[in-house]
Amino acid sequence: MTSPAAAPAARRGGAGPRRRTELAAFLRSRRERITPEDVGMPPGPRRRTPGLRREEVAQLAGVGVTWYTWLEQGRPINASTQVLDAVARTLRLDGAEREHLYRLADVPDAAVDGSAETLPEDVQGVLDALVPLPAAVVNARSDILAWNAAYAAIFPHLVSARPCDRNTLWKMFTLPPCCNPVVNLEEAAPDHVAVFRHRYSRHLDEPGWKDLVRRLQEASPLFAQLWASHDVALPGPSAKVFRHRAVGEIRTRTTSMDITASPNARLVVYTPADEESRDRIGRLLADPGAAATDHRH
Template sequence: MATPHSPQSRDDRRTELREFLRSRRARVSPADVGMPDGGRRRTPGLRREEVAVLAGVGVSWYTWLEQGRDIKVSEQVLDAIARALLLGSAERAHLYRLAGLNPPQAPSAPTVAPSPEVRRLLDAWSPRPGYVRDRHWNFTAVNDAARVVFGYRESDHNCLVSFFTNAHYRVLHQNWAETAPDVAAAFRADAARYPDDPEFGRIATALAAASPEFAELWARHDVAEHTSAVKAVQHPDAGTMIFDATLLPLPEHPGHHLILHNPRPGTDTQRRLETLLRQHSLVVPHPG
């Protein structure tokens, strides 16, 4: 089997690049890009020289690219070709990968309300806890189960701030002291993704003034990344509940994550959770 960097895999990638560019070129008519038709064409779509003109590159160079030859390409040239061929964002990223480059990171909005589809997913996830947070770790949606299980209040607006300042959550979280360093380190890693965004620094500075524990951890400059975690909760009404938490990026809103919690297998968490939510008059669906 060919490895990702073997000659065979490079040949496959060039073949796919050739076929991809030809197929995208064939679907764009001169009228689509404001060019004259120029009479009958043997094949549909733009000619290679027309793509080259639109992209501002040499005809020979574009021909070599479409033929899958081993030539150097830049991000600027790929962007120009993507515009000439009217590529969508997914197609543009695909072109980058076929050309051997990493696609540019999609810009992220500081905060965006969850889409109706994500809200329905979050509601359907009940009776299991779940929430959505933006790139600054602000809550943008929290389901009722998360509020009941983790003690989130209506005044809790930021996941990081709540972790270090919500006394009720801190009491509930069985492994708070062991988890705190990873939480602070993960926020620093996220902040590094957006070096020009001052909001991360503002949040960290304000939180350090309010929480000596966070101030000490933030001063370590540790970084960590994780897409999953285990949360153990000692709930006064339900006893010990253990959840596997999974962080799912939301591609339509870069920087935002959906965090879903599942009762850990081999524990009594599912039964305890259902009993707790019934006590709070939350509907627990029957299996099947």
């Protein structure tokens, strides 16, 4: 007979395997509803089952094939919020499905994290129509959710990053000088960190935000120094200067607009500040080879 004190522990012991079994079935069902064409991949040879293969989901999410296979098999492995966000975006989960995924993966606190959005399907069309103006959709945590060709031309290292690292603040503070597009980082960084702290105050208990701050503090002494200052600033339009190895400096002004259908997402448009910058963006768009990254770290 199980004692009253031991009963809750016994119930918890059974909940874990049941949750993992449910997680395995849920991930398979979401994977099977997405075709290669949906994500811009060639259909390839005849498939035994509908939808994407496990290795294709892993590739698109930027995670290891073995890790994703174990996750889908319901094995007891650890999953960070960033990686689950990447899987959720790849599988095109809506809000309810994301919350379900986090709870089944035993990261229930992430279910209230407002950093991961499902964007309306028309957003990409709006972004594409803005070319040659660089534009992207970001969330409050500075994760890049969508972008157009002009944005990709200026920031190739950002858009080619794994989804869990596709974050403007992370790249700003971790890319080496040879690849960092931010001109005068030490002058520009304080404002970026102060605005980020303003947004962070609304997400203090959300694990994705806390984990990003921890990773940045460990990776960047400059970020750690600025974060310790506790400076805060309101977001707003600003002048930003970037460098590209193929064309030189590109001077812009940014304008941000909220996307009402995704409350935590905003559209950021970079307007060239002069004709020289406008011409340099045009040159990158006309020559995709020049815009691409020439090496990786």
